[in-house]
Amino acid sequence: MDEPGKIRDAAAFVASQGGEVVAVCSAASGTTDNLMGISGLIRKGDGKGARAAADGIMRYTRELAEGAVSVEEDRERLSAALDGALAELNGLIDGMALLGEVTPRSSDYLLSFGERLSSEILASAISERDRKAEALAGNEAGIVTDSNFGGARPLMDTTGLRVSKKIGGLLLEGVIPVVGGFVGADQYGRITTLGRGGTDYTATTVGASIKADEIWLMSDMDGLMTANPRVVGGARVLDEVSYAEAVEMAMFGAKQIHPRTFEPLMGTRIPMRIRSAVNTGNPGTLVTASPGPESGRTIKCVSALRHNALIDIRGGGMVGEAGTAAGIFSTLAGAGVNVMMISQNPSESSITVVIKKSDMDRAVDALEIGLAGKVIKKLEVTPDVAIVALIGSGMRGTVGIASRVFGAAASKGLNVVMITQGSSELNLAFVVGDDDCWEAVRALHDEFGLGAPGGRAAG
């Protein structure tokens, strides 16, 4: 379906909901990437290119508006709202191009336009279906964040008060608030963004603030899956998972979900559904504070994170020496390297870390410059590895999971190079060669019967 058709469908779906409903929307597809492209052009000093790219966004936005809204009166009102926003966007790009400079703050202001434009279009498309609707940017809705531009976090106390007042007021008047996701403002009123995919995070922030009965995350995903369906034939949608499991799944694989999405829900009992925006008859996956016993599979899903590197750091001087790990991790942190997985054997003669392959050279340089010849004798680097993770709260206290996991890997002749399990026992992860990763995922999906519906094949 074309993009305006998708907006019309979304508007019809929202308008058809009984009771009080708040819509939180993302930018039109490709817009945030295009806005980032404009930042890139300005950085390179290509002001002309930036303005041309801005013209492209404006044209596209007007096309969407025309295709999504047909009642003349709504169209006119929308067109006036878009004119205002687009003039502001143009002014901003001119200013940034003139300075030839992109700061985290100006970048967030620029990126915020994607959701500002899309929320206006969606609100108009809802209005023409005989429901009152009003577009609000995230900051207008009351989302107050810290000043960490590019990855801001809502300050929940202030945000809760402001959002419930603003959104609650509109609901009382029978208006459907259409909030642009991803965007907030800090305490000084400066526009911030919550990080890529942040609309999910906005939705749970708004939902927790107004104490919603339910939150639905609707996208092109049918729900959370037992494995990546592109590589595992029998992968299926999970009926129900806990918040804690969903957090793990968001980090591993279900990349479309912002990792902080579940944070605002933690102290609440608001159920969330992850469901399809296209296939609206499909109930998707229910995410709750405490899922029912029928969903009590030992393992819920298996996924893989590819394109990583493993560094094994060795040295006799590390044994029994306090501060070795601190030295290693602060050196890596100083080089801006994020550590994804860690293990140290009890003999203390080696510490192994897994990092993104793209960080590998920086990590090795930093460790060699900072620590070689002191605590570290030797660094051994394996450049192409994947992390395979099994997620499920039923692993906690269940005996025999590890033997089944590694038995399944061994039966395929796969070499496991590192293993971790936190004491929460929510996630068991191991490392294999990058090329072996999908075979490992398939073997585990089979071993734990994850393709079979219901809780039958629980381990």
Ligand code: ASP
């Ligand atoms: N538009 C933002 C992005 O593309 C936020 C979102 O889509 O959730 O990352």
Ligand code: MG
């Ligand atoms: Mg408005």
